[in-house]
Amino acid sequence: MQVPIVMFPAIMAITTDETKANDDDQVHQKGVKNLCENGVTKVPKKYILPEFDRADEVLQVDLTMPNLKLPVIDFSELQGPNRSEVLKSLTSACEKYGFFQVVNHGIPNNVISSMIDVSARFFELPIEVRSKYMSSDLTAPVRYGTSFNQNKDRVFCWRDFLKLVCHPSQDVLVHWPSYPTDMRRLAVTYAKEIKNLFVMLMEAILESLGLWGATMNMTEEVEKLIKQFQDGSQQMVVNCYPPCPEPHLTLGMPPHSDYGFLTLLLQDDVEGLQIQYKEKWVAVQPLASSFVVNVGDHLEIFSNGKYRSVLHRVLVNPAKSRISVASLHSLPFNSMVSPSPSLINKANPRRYKDTDFACFLEYISSFEPKRKNFLESRKLL
Numbered sequence: 001m002q003v004p005i006v007m008f009p010a011i012m013a014i015t016t017d018e019t020k021a022n023d024d025d026q027v028h029q030k031g032v033k034n035l036c037e038n039g040v041t042k043v044p045k046k047y048i049l050p051e052f053d054r055a056d057e058v059l060q061v062d063l064t065m066p067n068l069k070l071p072v073i074d075f076s077e078l079q080g081p082n083r084s085e086v087l088k089s090l091t092s093a094c095e096k097y098g099f100f101q102v103v104n105h106g107i108p109n110n111v112i113s114s115m116i117d118v119s120a121r122f123f124e125l126p127i128e129v130r131s132k133y134m135s136s137d138l139t140a141p142v143r144y145g146t147s148f149n150q151n152k153d154r155v156f157c158w159r160d161f162l163k164l165v166c167h168p169s170q171d172v173l174v175h176w177p178s179y180p181t182d183m184r185r186l187a188v189t190y191a192k193e194i195k196n197l198f199v200m201l202m203e204a205i206l207e208s209l210g211l212w213g214a215t216m217n218m219t220e221e222v223e224k225l226i227k228q229f230q231d232g233s234q235q236m237v238v239n240c241y242p243p244c245p246e247p248h249l250t251l252g253m254p255p256h257s258d259y260g261f262l263t264l265l266l267q268d269d270v271e272g273l274q275i276q277y278k279e280k281w282v283a284v285q286p287l288a289s290s291f292v293v294n295v296g297d298h299l300e301i302f303s304n305g306k307y308r309s310v311l312h313r314v315l316v317n318p319a320k321s322r323i324s325v326a327s328l329h330s331l332p333f334n335s336m337v338s339p340s341p342s343l344i345n346k347a348n349p350r351r352y353k354d355t356d357f358a359c360f361l362e363y364i365s366s367f368e369p370k371r372k373n374f375l376e377s378r379k380l381l
């Protein structure tokens with residue numbers, strides 16, 4: 001009789017621990033906003049990065065470093081007599097940093113502030129409403145989730161997101177969240193404005209690559225590309241980074257590059273984004289009414305490596321929630337991205353394999369996304 005009495009509590013203990021572990025996992029899958037709403041005071045183990053991967057203070061760049069001037073492009077100047085000067089700044093920004101901020105872009109302030117505002121209100125909805133949009137289908141027109149890739153990440157990061165596929169709008173819009181009730185209207189207005197800006201920026205970038213210009217009409221290649229951008233893929237990622245009780249132990253987003261041609265990022269006034277520059281991390285100070293633009297993997301491939309897709313990450317903080325809206329643009333979903341034939345020659349041979357969106361999705365559903373590992377997989381040896 002002694003044996004079962006001794007064994008029983010031990011079995012109970014194992015079962016309880018296992019159940020707790022499973023419960024925790026289910027809790028983590030619901031995201032960090034939900035953790036905060038339930039009064040978390042310590043970062044759970046699931047979010048604690050190995051020391052090597054944390055945002056070590058020593059690695060922060062000294063912002064007083066000489067020559068460190070993050071590029072700001074005045075979009076209105078691109079339309080005037082200074083276009084060629086601005087194009088030179090664009091070339092240098094894309095080569096040196098893979099990143100710039102754009103001001104005077106012509107998108108009305110109320111469109112921008114409404115997008116931030118409605119995004120914040122979406123994350124204030126009860127978890128039951130938000131989680132209706134959870135899906136493990138990477139091609140779903142709307143997807144609510146947490147971390148970077150919650151099906152693959154061993155350590156979770158401190159962000160929740162809502163991904164909205166924007167194209168073709170007549171098919172996807174009906175799937176977008178119906179709450180807040182003004183979300184569809186405001187997000188679709190924002191999506192159209194940002195798409196126009198993307199296309200105009202790409203025209204300038206193609207010019208900065210020497211593919212057309214003041215003394216050279218648009219070639220068939222350039223005209224076709226611009227049409228493809230107008231009709232291309234667009235995905236908006238609305239990110240929410242709630243305050244984190246122990247921000248030094250985790251990250252809002254791990255170092256990564258974006259897959260498209262360009263990402264146009266709208267952020268509120270809370271700092272968090274950092275880009276990698278010369279092996280150091282540089283904080284991007286939010287500029288009112290501006291967009292952060294970064295070169296993505298597809299532009300690196302298209303430019304045959306002349307423009308570099310930049311590695312970036314997001315830090316969290318103990319006091320303030322942060323909202324950002326990243327708009328990722330590329331060619332239509334099924335189009336191949338290849339190095340431009342005009343940018344390949346004997347001195348500069350092709351450096352990347354062709355790639356398309358399907359190949360990217362296949363990659364991220366099979367591997368834990370790390371740094372620029374997708375792009376590395378597309379490099380020719």
Ligand SMILES: O=C(O)CCC(=O)C(=O)O
Binds near residue numbers: 272273312326
């Ligand atoms: O929130 C940010 O500042 C960056 C977001 C980002 O990198 C992304 O959504 O890919």
Ligand SMILES: [Fe+2]
Binds near residue numbers: 256257258263312326
């Ligand atoms: Fe990103």
